[in-house]
Structure formats: C-alpha cells, structure tokens
Amino acid sequence: MESELVKAIHNRTARIVVIGLGYVGLPVACMFAKAGFQVVGIRRNSEKIAQINRGICPIEGKEPGLPELLAEVIREGRLKATTDYTECRQAQIALVAVETPVDKATRKPGYEALQAALQELGQNLQPGTLVIIESTIAPRTMETVVKPVLEQASGLKVxxxxxxxxxxxxxxxGKLLANIEHCSRVVGGMSPETAQAAVELYRCIVKADLDPTDCLTAELVKTVENTYRDVQIAFANEVALLCENVGADVWAVRQLVNKSPQRDMHLPGPGVGGHCIPKDPWLLVHGAQGNFEAKLIPTARAINDSMPLHIVELVEEALRQAGKEIQEARIAVLGYAYKENTDDTRNSPAIPLIRHLEELGAEVTVHDPYVRGYDGDPKKMLTGRDCVVVMAAHDQYRELDLENLKAQLRLPVLVDGRNVFGMKQAHEAGFIYKGVGNV
Ligand SMILES: NC(=O)c1ccc[n+]([C@@H]2O[C@H](COP(=O)([O-])OP(=O)(O)OC[C@H]3O[C@@H](n4cnc5c(N)ncnc54)[C@H](O)[C@@H]3O)[C@@H](O)[C@H]2O)c1
Incomplete structure (x- = not known):
C-alpha cells in the first residue's frame, strides 16, 4: 500500500490536508503547495481563515519569504483554508500541527486540541491515508493517544x-521557511515502510537529512532537543547570577569560556518564552514511566522561570540608585514578544515581569513593534519614564541612540535583559545600568 502512496507523492497527485495553521502548519502547507501538491489547511474558526484565503499572512513578525509564498500559492489555487474536516476524505496525507501545551498547574500535557483534531480526522479518515503528527508530543503519545483515538474514531487499523x-x-x-527547508528531521514511523514513505514526502520540501526511525525515538529526540536548550539556558542564567554576585561580566566570561574546545555556553537572558521551550521539558518528563524522577530538568525550569523576577529586582536596585522607589516609578518595557523580530508573545517573560512590576505599584507602559496594541511610536511612550527595561532584542531597539534615549527619560535608568546595549556604552551615555549577569 505504501508503494502506491509513494508513487502519488512522486507524481504530486497525493492530496494533503494540514490540520492546524499556526507557526508550524501554515509555512508547511505553503511549502507543500509550492512543491506542486494540492493542499487544504484546516484550523479552528477564526477571521484568520478568511485572511489566509485572501493571501494575507496572519503571522506579523519578520518571516522572510512567507507572506510572498502564501500570496503565490493562494493566487495559484494550490492552497485553501477551511474549518471543514470532510476535506480529509479526499486526502491521502494528513499532517497534524495543532498546539500541545502543558497545564500550568499540573505540568501534564494539555492534549485537548490534539484529541479534538484526531477525533475529527478519524471520523473522516480514508483507507490508505498517511497521518503524520508534526506537533511536539510526550514520549509514548503516538502509542497511547494518537493511535487509539484514530483507530476508534475511524474503525480502521494502523x-x-x-x-x-x-x-x-x-x-x-523568524526563520520558519528557511528552517523547514534546511533543518534535518527525524521521521518516526509505526513501521519502517511508513517511515520511508514519510521520508519520500518530506524529501519534496526538505534539503537536509531525513532520518527514518521509530515513533518513540522521534518523540524522544524532539522533546530532548528542546530540553537540552532549556537546561543550557538555565546553566547560562545561573552563571549570570553568579557573575552578578562576584561583580564580573558574564558576557566577557562566556566569550572566553566558548574558546575552550567543545564548550558552547548559551546566552543568559530575562527568561525563556515561546510555545515550545518552556513546555517541552515537561512533556519529556511526563513521558517517563514507573518511579523515575527527573531532577535536573525541573531545576532548570525553575531557574528559567525565576528570571523575570530577577529582572524586577534589578529594576528596583537601579531605581533605588537613582533615588526612586518602584511604587512611584514610571517604567517603559521594550519588547513584549519573547524573541527578537517576531510577534510571538506565547509564554513571553515580559508577561510575568509586567505583572510583578504592576503588583509593586509601578506604572508600566509597553512597546513592541510587532505586537498589536503595543506598536505605537516608541518615542512617545519613552518620554518622561524613570526606567527602560529591554526584554526583546528587536532590531529597532538596537538602533536606538542612547544619548537621545536619555534626553527623553525623566531618570537615566536602563535595565537590559538582552545585552542589547552593554554596560560600557550605557555608562558612557550616563545611564545607571544593570544587565543580566553584568551589574
Ligand atoms: N512555534 C514553534 O516554533 C514550534 C516549533 C517546533 C514545533 N512546534 C510544535 O508544533 C505544534 C504547533 O505549534 P504552533 O506554534 O504552530 O501552534 P499555533 O498555536 O501557532 O497553531 C496551532 C494551530 O492549530 C489550530 N487548531 C487547534 N486545535 C485545532 C483543531 N481541533 N482543529 C483544527 N485546528 C486546530 C489553531 O487554530 C492554530 O491554527 C506544537 O506542538 C508545538 O510544540 C512549534
């Protein structure tokens, strides 16, 4: 059966549905459409479906090539978006790219979106279809959730x-299309033949290694690689806190550490955000069985979660040096997205930072060129402020002139969570400066 599918992949007659049209699903759908497939994207009802069908990209950060590609594949009639799951009946391939968060309190996977998508896909699943889960899932989810839900809803056997x-x-x-094209992928199949068929599919859009394996290995690889990043960032953050404690500059330390062979100390910062890194370590831990108890991973999570509070402490200290108490302070936060030059605000460390500052009585204004509601004139919102806190290294902030910035402020206080300015430059411009790992 897989051989027929592979033939349909090679001659582009296989029809593809992509369920979930967010940061992952939308660019993937566009790339397969560009590769010559007929693609239907399914997402929850929203005005974004109409927007996509008009060829307008709903992702608002800098996504090189994506707005143009979306406009092209819509114009050519190769992609359409809908809420209608009966489209799955015409498909030979179904990709699932819905969100897979973790519950904030229990840290267990919140698979409501995944289960709902699988249920509706299952009810419309045709024999011979290849279903590929692109969402990040806890180890053993393919076996314990995806397979039983699809089999029960469809009456078909995997x-x-x-x-x-x-x-x-x-x-x-920020690099969605380039990453899809140039990052290698693990391709886990319920059988080696299925893994190989999926490899043939991704070969149409990926110009890097495609590594066939089993599903459990693929689940582990994804959650481990993001956990690796979280743990590395936590290490960098802990070193930054230690450097503050002894009066050293973490950025100078890091640069020299990384001259040592096989060292790659990550960047410290004001916390970890985005949909994936803060939750994928919990997905990995959830996948463990029996009485296994993870120790390092939860500790790393706790360190990274504490960083926004640490920024609050730096703000308080810097203001005190300027003779101002936080409850009387007017604070400007630059950057609401978690990552430079994107509009992605999911789990952004700016969110707890702002909440804590306000709880302490500060008046907080926020700017972000990529986030609706915060994208006004930065000059206006900076005028008369007592402190500027940099939370995202957007290009627009790197271009700020410190002399001009100081002239606009009521007090020259700068707290830099992303090392956008650096202490030397800030001191030369006459700022009271505190950076993560450099106070
Ligand atoms: N954002 C990233 O950078 C990234 C990177 C790698 C992996 N991932 C993983 O990919 C998955 C998707 O992430 P994302 O960032 O694209 O999420 P997202 O929130 O941007 O998009 C999810 C999409 O799924 C749709 N959806 C939810 N439930 C649905 C349902 N029942 N039926 C149809 N559509 C439904 C939503 O409308 C939305 O379009 C997650 O598992 C995530 O961990 C994300």
Missing part, C-alpha cells in the same frame, strides 16, 4: 488500513 508517523518540526519563529 499498519493495515492506514499509516501513522511522527515527524516533529524544528522551526523557530
């Missing part, structure tokens, strides 16, 4: 009537 694979995404907002 490996006999339909095929199941897990091909997690490695994209990062």
């Amino acid at each position: 490996n006999e009537d339909f095929y199941l694979a897990n091909c997690p995404e490695r994209v990062m907002p």
Whole structure:
C-alpha cells in the first residue's frame, strides 16, 4: 500500500490536508503547495481563515519569504483554508500541527486540541491515508493517544488500513521557511515502510537529512532537543547570577569560556518564552514511566522561570540608585514578544515581569513593534519614564541612540535583559545600568 502512496507523492497527485495553521502548519502547507501538491489547511474558526484565503499572512513578525509564498500559492489555487474536516476524505496525507501545551498547574500535557483534531480526522479518515503528527508530543503519545483515538474514531487499523508517523518540526519563529527547508528531521514511523514513505514526502520540501526511525525515538529526540536548550539556558542564567554576585561580566566570561574546545555556553537572558521551550521539558518528563524522577530538568525550569523576577529586582536596585522607589516609578518595557523580530508573545517573560512590576505599584507602559496594541511610536511612550527595561532584542531597539534615549527619560535608568546595549556604552551615555549577569 505504501508503494502506491509513494508513487502519488512522486507524481504530486497525493492530496494533503494540514490540520492546524499556526507557526508550524501554515509555512508547511505553503511549502507543500509550492512543491506542486494540492493542499487544504484546516484550523479552528477564526477571521484568520478568511485572511489566509485572501493571501494575507496572519503571522506579523519578520518571516522572510512567507507572506510572498502564501500570496503565490493562494493566487495559484494550490492552497485553501477551511474549518471543514470532510476535506480529509479526499486526502491521502494528513499532517497534524495543532498546539500541545502543558497545564500550568499540573505540568501534564494539555492534549485537548490534539484529541479534538484526531477525533475529527478519524471520523473522516480514508483507507490508505498517511497521518503524520508534526506537533511536539510526550514520549509514548503516538502509542497511547494518537493511535487509539484514530483507530476508534475511524474503525480502521494502523499498519493495515492506514499509516501513522511522527515527524516533529524544528522551526523557530523568524526563520520558519528557511528552517523547514534546511533543518534535518527525524521521521518516526509505526513501521519502517511508513517511515520511508514519510521520508519520500518530506524529501519534496526538505534539503537536509531525513532520518527514518521509530515513533518513540522521534518523540524522544524532539522533546530532548528542546530540553537540552532549556537546561543550557538555565546553566547560562545561573552563571549570570553568579557573575552578578562576584561583580564580573558574564558576557566577557562566556566569550572566553566558548574558546575552550567543545564548550558552547548559551546566552543568559530575562527568561525563556515561546510555545515550545518552556513546555517541552515537561512533556519529556511526563513521558517517563514507573518511579523515575527527573531532577535536573525541573531545576532548570525553575531557574528559567525565576528570571523575570530577577529582572524586577534589578529594576528596583537601579531605581533605588537613582533615588526612586518602584511604587512611584514610571517604567517603559521594550519588547513584549519573547524573541527578537517576531510577534510571538506565547509564554513571553515580559508577561510575568509586567505583572510583578504592576503588583509593586509601578506604572508600566509597553512597546513592541510587532505586537498589536503595543506598536505605537516608541518615542512617545519613552518620554518622561524613570526606567527602560529591554526584554526583546528587536532590531529597532538596537538602533536606538542612547544619548537621545536619555534626553527623553525623566531618570537615566536602563535595565537590559538582552545585552542589547552593554554596560560600557550605557555608562558612557550616563545611564545607571544593570544587565543580566553584568551589574
Ligand atoms: N512555534 C514553534 O516554533 C514550534 C516549533 C517546533 C514545533 N512546534 C510544535 O508544533 C505544534 C504547533 O505549534 P504552533 O506554534 O504552530 O501552534 P499555533 O498555536 O501557532 O497553531 C496551532 C494551530 O492549530 C489550530 N487548531 C487547534 N486545535 C485545532 C483543531 N481541533 N482543529 C483544527 N485546528 C486546530 C489553531 O487554530 C492554530 O491554527 C506544537 O506542538 C508545538 O510544540 C512549534
């Protein structure tokens, strides 16, 4: 059966549905459409469906090539967006790219979107279809959630009537298309033949290694690679706190550490955000069985979660040096998105930072050129402020002239969570400056 599918992939007659049209699903749908497939994207009802069908990209940060590609594939009639799951009946391939968050209190996977998508896909699943989960999932989810939900909803049997694979995404907002094209992928199949069929599919859009494996390995690889990043960032943050404690500059330390062979100390910062890194370590831990107890991973999470509060402490200290108490202070936060030059605000460390500052009585205004509601004139919102806090290294902030910035402020206080300015430059411009790992 897989051989027929592979033929339909090679001659582009296989029809593809992509369920979930967010940061992952939308660019993937566009790339397959560009590769010559007929693609239908399914997402929850929203005005974004109409927007996509008009060829307008709903992702507002800098996404090189994506707005143009979307406009092209819509114009050519190769992609359409809908809420209608009956479209799955015409498809030979179904990709699932819905969100997979964790519950804030229990840290267990919140698979409501995944279960709902699988249920509706299952009810419309045709024999011979290849279903690929692109969402990030906890180890063993393919076996314990995806397979039973699809089999029950469809009445079909995996490996006999339909095929199941897990091909997690490695994209990062800001480089979505480039990452899809140039990052290698693991392709886990419920059988080696299915993994190979999925490899043939991704070969149409990926110009890097495609590594066939089993589903459990693919689930582990994805959650481990993001956990690796979280743990590395936590290490950098802990070193930054230690440097503050002894009066050293973490950026100078890091640069020299990384001259040592096989060292790659990550960047410290004001916290970890985005949809993935703050939750994928919990997905990994959730996948463990029996009485296994993770120790390092939860500790790393706790360190990274504490960083926005640490920024609050730096703000308080810097203001005190300027003779101002926080409850009387007017504070400007630059950057609401978690990542430079993107509009992605999910789990942004700016959110708890702003909440804590306000709880302490500060008056907070926020600017972000990529986030609706915060994208006004930065000059206006900076005028008369007592302190500027940099939370995202957007290009627009790197271009700010410190002399001009100081002239606008009521007090020259700068707290830099992203090392956008650096202490020397800030001191030369006459600022009271505190940076993460450099006070
Ligand atoms: N954002 C990233 O950079 C990134 C990178 C790698 C992997 N991932 C993983 O990919 C998955 C998707 O992430 P994302 O950032 O694209 O999320 P997102 O929130 O941007 O998009 C999710 C999409 O799924 C749709 N959706 C939700 N439930 C649905 C349903 N029942 N039926 C149809 N559509 C439904 C939503 O409308 C939305 O379009 C997650 O598992 C995430 O961990 C994300």
